[in-house]
Amino acid sequence: MVRIVRALALSLATLPLAACATLGPSEQPVTVTGQITYRERIALPPTAQVEITLADVSLMDAPAKTIAQQRFTADGRQVPFAFSLTVDQRPLDPRHSYAVSARISDASGRLMFITDTRNSVAFDGRRAIDMGMLVLVKTN
Numbered sequence: 497m498v499r500i501v502r503a504l505a506l507s508l509a510t511l512p513l514a515a516c517a518t519l520g521p522s523e524q525p526v527t528v529t530g531q532i533t534y535r536e537r538i539a540l541p542p543t544a545q546v547e548i549t550l551a552d553v554s555l556m557d558a559p560a561k562t563i564a565q566q567r568f569t570a571d572g573r574q575v576p577f578a579f580s581l582t583v584d585q586r587p588l589d590p591r592h593s594y595a596v597s598a599r600i601s602d603a604s605g606r607l608m609f610i611t612d613t614r615n616s617v618a619f620d621g622r623r624a625i626d627m628g629m630l631v632l633v634k635t636n
Contacts, residue, residue, distance in 0.1 A: 526583045528564070528617055530627030532598045533576040534609045536634050543603035544570040548579040550617065554592040563594065570600075576629065588619055596627055607635045 528550055547567045551560035564581040581596075588594070594617045600609040609632035617625060 523586060524623055526585055526619060526623055526625060528581040528583060528596065528625045528627060529579065530596065530630055531576040531578050532600075532611075532630045532632055534600075534632040534634065538634070540570045540574055540600065540608075541602060542570060542572040544608065545601050545603070545605075546570060546577055546598070547601075548581065548596065548598045550581050550583060550594060550596050552589075552592050553595045553614070554589075560595075563588070583619075585619055590619070594619065596630065598630055598632055600632065609634055 532546070532548065545567065546569070547565065549562055550564040551562050553560045564583050566579050566581055570577075579598075596615045596617055597611045599607060599611070601607050611630055612633045615627060615630055617627070619625075
């Protein structure tokens with residue numbers, strides 16, 4: 497009888513550890529980081545709005561679905577700007593494509609700079625993904 501009680505107590509004591517061990521990499525949040533810049537030697541106005549977006553870009557004829565987004569005002573700072581997006585991997589579909597885009601607009605919403613290339617993100621089990629430097633282009 498004592499053996500059964502000890503065995504039961506031991507199994508109950510290790511249950512929380514087993515629950516922690518079952519969390520796979522797909523259940524941990526992922527951080528997508530990087531920096532944005534542009535090549536032109538143009539100072540941003542202090543009221544410039546910066547926006548970085550991670551989106552599901554799988555469907556060609558439909559708008560991209562935003563997964564994570566970071567927005568802030570330049571407040572007199574100049575490029576490069578660092579960004580960090582935290583993503584819950586559970587709702588992500590491994591068959592879909594995901595990409596990071598960035599844009600800078602003035603206080604009235606007029607677009608000044610934007611990414612013009614696809615910056616794909618591969619969610620492959622890593623907890624941190626560094627996108628490096630994303631270069632924006634000037635709009636007319």
